[in-house]
Amino acid sequence: MTRISGAESQVMEAVWGKGPLAADEIVAEVGAPQGWGEATVKTLINRLLKKKALISERSEGRTRYRALVSRADYVQGESQGLLDRLFGGELAPLVAHYAKHRNLSPGEVARLKRLIESLDNGD
Amino acid sequence: MTRISGAESQVMEAVWGKGPLAADEIVAEVGAPQGWGEATVKTLINRLLKKKALISERSEGRTRYRALVSRADYVQGESQGLLDRLFGGELAPLVAHYAKHRNLSPGEVARLKRLIESLDNGD
DNA sequence: GGCGAACAGTTACAGCCGTAAATTGGTCCG
DNA sequence: CGGACCAATTTACGGCTGTAACTGTTCGCC
Numbered sequence: 001m002t003r004i005s006g007a008e009s010q011v012m013e014a015v016w017g018k019g020p021l022a023a024d025e026i027v028a029e030v031g032a033p034q035g036w037g038e039a040t041v042k043t044l045i046n047r048l049l050k051k052k053a054l055i056s057e058r059s060e061g062r063t064r065y066r067a068l069v070s071r072a073d074y075v076q077g078e079s080q081g082l083l084d085r086l087f088g089g090e091l092a093p094l095v096a097h098y099a100k101h102r103n104l105s106p107g108e109v110a111r112l113k114r115l116i117e118s119l120d121n122g123d
Numbered sequence: 124m125t126r127i128s129g130a131e132s133q134v135m136e137a138v139w140g141k142g143p144l145a146a147d148e149i150v151a152e153v154g155a156p157q158g159w160g161e162a163t164v165k166t167l168i169n170r171l172l173k174k175k176a177l178i179s180e181r182s183e184g185r186t187r188y189r190a191l192v193s194r195a196d197y198v199q200g201e202s203q204g205l206l207d208r209l210f211g212g213e214l215a216p217l218v219a220h221y222a223k224h225r226n227l228s229p230g231e232v233a234r235l236k237r238l239i240e241s242l243d244n245g246d
Numbered sequence: 247g248g249c250g251a252a253c254a255g256t257t258a259c260a261g262c263c264g265t266a267a268a269t270t271g272g273t274c275c276g
Numbered sequence: 277c278g279g280a281c282c283a284a285t286t287t288a289c290g291g292c293t294g295t296a297a298c299t300g301t302t303c304g305c306c
Binding site for chain 4: 002003005006007008036037038039040042043044047061
Binding site: 079082083085086090091094097104110112115119 | 132195198199201202203205206208209213214215217218219220221222224225227231232233234235236238239240242243
């Protein structure tokens with residue numbers, strides 16, 4: 001339960017995105033883009049196994065790794081921590097900060113607007 | 124330029140919040156709440172000096188530490204990283220996620236709505 | 247059934263981080 | 277001038293992280 005680190009999360013993203021993957025598939029998926037060697041990815045996989053974020057299961061002669069923690073939970077923890085540490089746990093200050101320092105594109109503003117509206121009435 | 128770590132950021136928050144502080148003031152401000160000894164806080168201060176996030180200046184017989192990096196820059200870097208890693212660099216997915224998993228209070232929704240509107244028309 | 251290839255898992259190592267003590271160096275008061 | 281304080285530097289050490297090589301195991305083919 002030691003927290004998923006940055007590099008490890010790349011591996012998790014691959015598995016979350018594509019379902020259970022074999023080691024060499026994970027290497028192809030994240031090692032290559034990241035410039036990591038095969039050995040490195042293996043280490044990450046094993047650390048994730050050890051911290052029970054992945055489980056290995058053998059099927060049709062290949063070992064595949066399946067996620068044991070959900071992406072939602074992970075994202076939850078990460079963003080919660082950031083929100084709490086930096087913005088008093090509230091969204092509005094984050095959005096304000098982001099708007100001020102990054103120039104939201106009109107498209108993004110529109111998307112946000114629709115989203116907020118849907119939250120406001122209904123659902 | 125090595126990035127401000129978690130513990131270090133506590134020290135930075137104190138200085139950002141209260142302006143230049145002396146060592147023992149920082150200890151009182153962050154060491155006590157966090158349960159850190161004086162020595163620990165000293166280490167953090169020194170690491171921050173080394174990475175040029177703080178500078179020490181002597182005035183009226185006391186050495187005070189002043190922030191060299193702005194909170195905005197720090198916050199920027201941190202939240203940018205999170206947004207990029209977890210939400211494709213866009214705000215809307217973060218807001219959506221947060222809404223889904225944390226039940227925005229109506230008050231917060233209203234605040235967001237006003238904020239978005241002000242972004243939309245104007246400035 | 248043995249051997250090599252493929253694959254799974256283990257060990258390694260340096261750097262950063264949290265936590266802290268010890269040592270050195272500078273200032274100011276008496 | 278000599279302590280007393282305070283600041284700064286150095287050293288310590290275990291755990292986590294990024295990065296990687298090495299070893300042990302399994303399975304198919306001869």
